[in-house]
Amino acid sequence: MRLSRYFLPILRETPKEAEIVSHRLMLRAGTIRQEAAGIYAWLPLGLRVLNKINAIIREEQNRAGAVEILMPTIQSADLWRESGRYEAYGKEMLRIKDRHEREMLFGPTNEEMVTAIVRAHVKSYKDLPLNLYHIQWKFRDEVRPRFGVMRSREFLMKDAYSFDIDAEGARHAYNKMFTAYLRTFARMGLKAIPMRADTGPIGGNLSHEFIILASTGESEVFCHRDFLEQPTPAADIAFDDRATMQGVFDHWTSKYAATSEMHDAAAFDALPEADRVSARGIEVGHIFYFGTKYSEPMGATVNGPDGKETALQMGSYGIGPSRLVAALIEANHDDKGVIWPTSVAPFQVGLANLKVGDAATDAACLDLYARLEKAGVDVLYDDRDDRPGAKFATLDLIGLPHQVIVGPKGLADGLVEIKNRRTGERETLTPDAAINKLTAQA
RNA sequence: CGGGGUAUAGCUCAGCCUGGUAGAGCGGUAGUUUUGGGUACUACAGGUCGUAGGUUCGAAUCCUGCUACCCCGACCA
Numbered sequence: 001m002r003l004s005r006y007f008l009p010i011l012r013e014t015p016k017e018a019e020i021v022s023h024r025l026m027l028r029a030g031t032i033r034q035e036a037a038g039i040y041a042w043l044p045l046g047l048r049v050l051n052k053i054n055a056i057i058r059e060e061q062n063r064a065g066a067v068e069i070l071m072p073t074i075q076s077a078d079l080w081r082e083s084g085r086y087e088a089y090g091k092e093m094l095r096i097k098d099r100h101e102r103e104m105l106f107g108p109t110n111e112e113m114v115t116a117i118v119r120a121h122v123k124s125y126k127d128l129p130l131n132l133y134h135i136q137w138k139f140r141d142e143v144r145p146r147f148g149v150m151r152s153r154e155f156l157m158k159d160a161y162s163f164d165i166d167a168e169g170a171r172h173a174y175n176k177m178f179t180a181y182l183r184t185f186a187r188m189g190l191k192a193i194p195m196r197a198d199t200g201p202i203g204g205n206l207s208h209e210f211i212i213l214a215s216t217g218e219s220e221v222f223c224h225r226d227f228l229e230q231p232t233p234a235a236d237i238a239f240d241d242r243a244t245m246q247g248v249f250d251h252w253t254s255k256y257a258a259t260s261e262m263h264d265a266a267a268f269d270a271l272p273e274a275d276r277v278s279a280r281g282i283e284v285g286h287i288f289y290f291g292t293k294y295s296e297p298m299g300a301t302v303n304g305p306d307g308k309e310t311a312l313q314m315g316s317y318g319i320g321p322s323r324l325v326a327a328l329i330e331a332n333h334d335d336k337g338v339i340w341p342t343s344v345a346p347f348q349v350g351l352a353n354l355k356v357g358d359a360a361t362d363a364a365c366l367d368l369y370a371r372l373e374k375a376g377v378d379v380l381y382d383d384r385d386d387r388p389g390a391k392f393a394t395l396d397l398i399g400l401p402h403q404v405i406v407g408p409k410g411l412a413d414g415l416v417e418i419k420n421r422r423t424g425e426r427e428t429l430t431p432d433a434a435i436n437k438l439t440a441q442a
Numbered sequence: 443c444g445g446g447g448u449a450u451a452g453c454u455c456a457g458c459c460u461g462g463u464a465g466a467g468c469g470g471u472a473g474u475u476u477u478g479g480g481u482a483c484u485a486c487a488g489g490u491c492g493u494a495g496g497u498u499c500g501a502a503u504c505c506u507g508c509u510a511c512c513c514c515g516a517c518c519a
Contacts, residue, residue, distance in 0.1 A: 013454050017512055320519045354478060392479045407478055
C-alpha cells in the first residue's frame with residue numbers, strides 16, 4: 001500500500017480523553033476514532049489488526065472442531081424471556097423497539113439465540129457433539145465506558161457455544177476450547193494464563209479467565225512463575241482425544257493462578273518467594289461450562305441412545321478481538337509508539353522514501369516495494385513528500401515490525417537500511433540482501 | 443448509579459474572575475529553504491465560542507435549563 005493513497009490520520013498530539021497508553025497510541029496511530037462514549041469507528045490500520053486477530057481466532061477455533069456461523073446483532077426480547085434473562089439482565093442491555101412496537105435488544109451475548117438454533121435442528125445425540133461460534137459485534141451499555149476499546153460499549157466478540165449429550169462430553173468440549181485458547185493467544189505473542197473465575201451472570205460451575213500480564217492491567221492477579229515459561233500445545237495435538245485434552249487442562253491448572261476475586265492468600269504465600277508472581281492483568285478470554293442452564297428452560301433436548309429426551313449440556317467461550325487490539329498494545333509498546341507482534345501487524349514492512357522526487361531514490365523504492373509485495377510481504381510504502389524525521393516518527397508510532405529506509409546517501413553506495421522496530425537494531429545492506437532478509441522473516 | 447469536572451479552529455489549549463464582538467502552538471494550503479530522527483522562515487485559509495433561553499445598549503465571558511464528553515468510585519468481555 002502506498003501511504004499517499006491510504007488513509008492514516010496520525011495525530012501528533014494526544015487527545016485529552018485518552019488515559020491509558022493503548023488508547024493514546026490507538027488514537028495517535030490512526031487506528032480508531034471515537035463516535036460516542038464507548039463506541040468506535042475502526043480506521044484502516046486498526047481494521048487490519050482486528051482482521052489479523054480474527055483470522056488467528058478462526059484458524060484455532062476451526063482446528064479445535066468449532067463451526068463458524070453468524071448470528072444477528074439484534075435479537076427479540078421474547079427469546080430472552082424464555083431463559084428469564086430479559087428481566088434479569090438489567091440496564092446493561094440496550095433495549096429497543098421496532099416500528100411495530102415490538103421489543104428488541106442489541107445482543108450482549110448469544111446463549112439464547114444459539115440454543116434456539118440448535119433446539120430447532122438438532123434432535124438426536126448422533127448430531128453431537130457440536131460447537132458453533134461466531135465473531136459478531138456486541139453491545140453492553142456500560143455505566144462508564146473507558147480506556148478506549150479496552151472497555152467499550154460496542155465491542156467485537158468471538159463467542160462459541162458447545163452442545164453435548166452428557167457432562168463428560170461437555171467437559172471434553174471445555175478442554176478443547178481451553179487448549180485452543182492457549183494456542184490462540186500464544187500465536188499473537190501473548191502469554192495468557194488461565195485462572196479460575198467466578199461464573200457471574202452467565203452461570204455454571206466451571207469457568208476460567210485467560211489473563212495476560214501487563215503493568216496497566218485493570219485487575220490484580222497472582223500466579224506461579226512457571227506459567228511464564230510454559231510451552232503451549234502443538235498445532236497437531238489430538239483435539240479428539242479426551243485424555244490428551246484433559247492432560248492439557250490438568251497441566252495448565254495444576255499451579256496456582258487466581259484473580260483478586262478468587263485469590264487464596266494462604267495458598268499463594270505457601271509458594272516459595274521466587275515462584276510468586278503478583279502483577280496486573282487484562283482479561284482477554286473467558287470460558288464457561290454451565291450444563292443445562294439454558295437448554296432446560298428453553299427445552300433444548302435430544303434423544304439419547306437410550307431413547308430418552310435429554311437436555312443439552314452446554315458451555316460458552318468468549319474472546320474479545322477488539323479488546324485484544326488494545327491489550328496487544330499494552331503488552332507491546334515503547335515511548336515512541338506501538339510495536340506490533342509480527343502475527344498481527346497491519347503491515348510487515350514500512351518502506352520510507354527519504355527523498356521523494358529524486359529519480360534514483362524513487363526507482364529504488366518502487367523496485368523494493370514491488371519485489372516485496374510479489375514475495376507476499378505486506379508493505380506500507382511512505383511515498384509522501386515529507387521530512388525524513390516525520391517519516392521515522394510515523395513509522396515508529398504505527399509500529400510495523402520492520403522498516404526499510406531508502407535515501408540518496410545510502411544509495412550512492414548501493415545500500416539501504418533496515419531497522420527492527422522491536423530491538424531497534426539497524427543494518428545497512430544492499431536492496432537484494434534486504435529483500436532476502438525480509439522475506440525470510442515475514 | 444453517586445461524586446467531581448469540561449465544552450472556544452482538525453489537535454492541545456489561552457481568553458471568562460473584572461462583559462465591548464476571538465487568540466497561540468501544532469496541523470492544513472502556497473511558497474522559500476534542503477533533506478538521515480517530527481528543520482526554519484513567509485503568507486494564506488479555518489471558529490454562528492456545545493445547545494436553548496435569560497440579564498444587558500452590548501455575552502465566549504454573568505444567570506438558568508438541556509445535551510455531550512471526561513475523571514474518581516461502585517459495576518463489567
